[in-house]
Every structure is written in C-alpha cells, then in structure tokens.
Amino acid sequence: MLIIHCPNCGVTAEETEFHAHGEAHLKRFGPGSADDEFESYLFMRRNPKGVHFERWRHQYGCGKWFHVARDTVTLEVFGSYSAQTTEPPEEILQAIRDRRPEWELT
C-alpha cells in the first residue's frame, strides 16, 4: 500500500484516500494540431518500467490535484509536488537520483 503526501493540504495518508489519474506532464494538443500529435496526446503513454511521474487527486481529502514521482517496479514513492508545473522540480529529481544513481530524465 502506497503512503502518499498531499502537497496541497499537507496530509500524508495511504493510497485509498487518493486516486491516480495517469501520466503527468503530457503536452496538450488541441484543435489544429497534427493527427499524430493529437493521437500521441490522447493515447500514447510512456508506461515506463521504473520511475514514473503521474497525476493524483486527493479524492477523499482536500480534493485537489498534485503530482507524484513513483517507481512502477518497487512501488517506492520519491515525493509529491505541485501540479502547477510542466516538469518535475529539481528536489524531486534529486530525491530520485539519490535512490537511483543510474536513472536519467528522458
């Protein structure tokens, strides 16, 4: 069972209080974009075996969205951060590198 911290209200709780909503930092392509860009935005996912950045919502708490960095193999949670960003912040990247020295952001 995952223990997750909500950066919005400060509560740390187990995963049943939250809901996962898939890959974070997707670039949105709307009207006028190319077919493959729109397809990629809607359906293509990195689905990594390892470090994964994803969107979560504090469903049974403050109700707000945030992001989590997590390992899909070990289920280790590296940290959570604000959803108001287009890329993971430096302290999260550092927390991942501390645990996964060989890992690189791609």
Add this chain to the structure above:
Amino acid sequence: MAGILFFEHIARTEPAAGRASHYARPLVFAAQAGDAQMKKYSVFAVAREAMRHHTGWDRAWRDAQPKKKYDVIIIGAGGHGLATAYYLGKNFGITNVAILEKGWLGGGNTGRNTTIIRSNYLQDPSAAIYEKSRSLYETMSQDLNYNVMFSPRGVIMLAQTEHEVRGYKRTAHANALQGVQTEFIGPERVKELVPIIDIDGPRYPVLGGLWQARGGTARHDAVAWGYARACSDMGMDVIQKCEVTAIRQAGGKVVGVSTNKGDIDCDKLGMVVAGHSGHLADMAGFRLPIESVALQALVSEPIKPCMDVVVMANTVHGYLSQSDKGEMVIGGGTDGYNNYTQRGAFHHIEETVRALIETFPMLSRLKMLRQWGGIVDVTGDRSPILSRTPVDGIFINCGWGTGGFKAIPGSGWAMAELMAKGRSPLTDAFGLERFTEGRFIDESVAAGVAH
C-alpha cells in the same frame, strides 16, 4: 499428466473405468529428451506406462537452444505467443520458428488468470475473434492431443443495475446477429443456475444476467503446455530463460534480436508479451497506446462442489468460479496506477471479497488460500492490438488487458495469419492505426471492468 487426464476424459463415457484424479502431477517431464516424434497420449499409453512404472514418458517439449537464424521469432512463450507459433506451423507450414521466453513457459498472465472463456462481446470485431477462439477451445484437447480440461459449464454476467440490464439485453441482441449464442435470463433462472447466490442483495439485487451456455473454463497451464508440446513436435524451438535485450534493425527492417543467449537473426518478429509490450516497443523505437497495471486474483480453500457455472459481477468488480479442485477462484479489479509488480494492492482484494460476499454470503465462511497478480496491458479502448508496427517485419499482439486467456487460440490463429500473409480478416479492425483514425472498438463501456 496429460495422459492420465486424457484417461479421465474417456472415463466420463465409461463409468466402469473408474475416476482418475485431477490432481495428477505432470509426469511429462520425466525420462529422456530426444528429437524423436512425439508420442501420442492415450488411454493405452497410460496403461502401457503403468506396467513399467512410468519410466517411458518423453519430455513434452525439447529443451532447445537458439540457432543462428529463424524465419520467425516470437517473443513471449505464454498462451498467445505459443498459439501464434502453433498456427504458423499448422495453417501456413512455417515451422522454422523460435519462441523466446525470458522466464518460464506460461509463467506470466497465462498462469495467473481466472481461466474464464466466453465470447459475449458487443462489437462485431470482438465477437468475431473471441467466438473464433471459444470455438477452437471446444476441440483443443483433441487437436493438441493434450487435455486442456475445457469445461463449457456456462458463464453468467450478472445485471445488478437497470443500466446493466439494458446493456446486456443490447449485447444479447448483438450476439444474436453475430451468431454467438447468448440469452438474457431473469433472476429466477439465475437463482436456479446458481443456488448459492443471494438475488435480493442489500445494495445490488440481481435483476438478471447475460447467459452464455457454451462459455466456461479451461486449465490455463495445460493450454500453454499443450501448444508448447505441439510446437516442439513441429520442430520449433521453445527457448526458456532467454531474455531479449535489444531488437536489431537495418534500413527500417528487423533483422534479429539480441538476447542473453546471444544474437538470433530472423525475417519476421512477433511481439506477444502482454504487460511488457511497452518495454519491448521502446527497444524497437516506437510507442504504444498501452498502460500496464496489476490485476489480482485469489482462491479459497477447497470445498465441496457448490457452483457449476462461472459468475461475473461487473458492478461490484468480482468474478467467481469453482475449480475442479474445489477452490473458489475469485478475480477482482485492477490497481488504479501503472505498475509492474505482479502483486497488486491488498485493499483491492478486500474490496473484491467484500463485494462478492454481498452476493454470495456463503463465501464469508471461507479461508482464502493464496493471492497473486499479473501485469495486464490495457489500451485506451480496452480492445487488443494485433497489428503491423512502424518497423517492417515486426508484428505486435498485445493489449488484451484483463481478458486475454479466453482469446488465446483465436488470437494465435489471427496473429499467425497476419504474420504469414500480411493481413487477416480477424485482425483488420485491431490495427494500431485505429487510434489515429478514431475508429475504436469500444468494449470498455460495453463489457464493464472485467473482461
């Protein structure tokens, strides 16, 4: 084992012959290896071996080492991969084939599912491939000379809300047009078929169900073993503990793979690896519209026969059948987030069991024996992908999500045709391009969670 189980198969029509046990362990691994022609399993073989302390059984399949080059390499020796290889040989005469498996044969989702077989899908392309598959299961034991214990005991999908009633009536009409035999039945008939059910349920009373009388279950390991034995007999190499580490290409065309057992060349490559499809696609340099999540199942302690059909309760996320060993086999919902753990979150087990107990109160007295998970590859529209890929010569069969076991023979049949001829009527609708074209086969709404 297969010999003994075959004996069991015959024993049904000859009561005097007595009853063999479903618990018989595989004897097929005993004795010497060799390239000799496969010995047929039969009641006479069992009798013959009984006379000489079972010393004469051959290996079911050769323990092969990779050759330098094959016409076709299939990555993944689960049910779908082995079935693909089998039908390449049987239907198209392509037998210079290797099936590579990083773990052990049938050790992925083939050995982790709840063995349910049905074909009551809403959309025409789905019904076509799943019904092809179900019909192949009917004669699989005879075709493979390996008892896969196909048991067409009937499958009920419970309707526990008004929406489900409407949905399943619609599916029953669609199935009638597709030639798939299903019917919508009322709660009394459900109770008649499943005496242990509580149709008045506190939260979700049973309002009816979609009944497919020729759906059922089969022994999942035996499906993989039977195909592996038949493939090996055709001269194909089933190579276990052989992990693909890279996919070699030249000029946009596949030329082979690198593995922990060295480089192997091929003309065509089939990726049939379920949860790790994205991982392999990454090696080949393309992406897939797939996310991998853990799906769990569990079994209870064995009890006396109490339910001789398969029941799926999609509103409450649970499905239930009783194995021949007497265990209640229970499947639930997937984890909500990407993962590769083959374990799954415990609270999903709790939710599943809690929900099923409302409909099957007797389950509350059972001890749970064991629990496990598999990594399922889920697509955006919850339908599989059987397709060419951006790399010439690479074909992919994945995205079966939470319901791949029932599709094994049909999937293999269609994938073999796709790989041999370049297209198959069964796979036309399941191409990767459907995501660009917005031409979905939307079973996610039609089939609910469990399928």
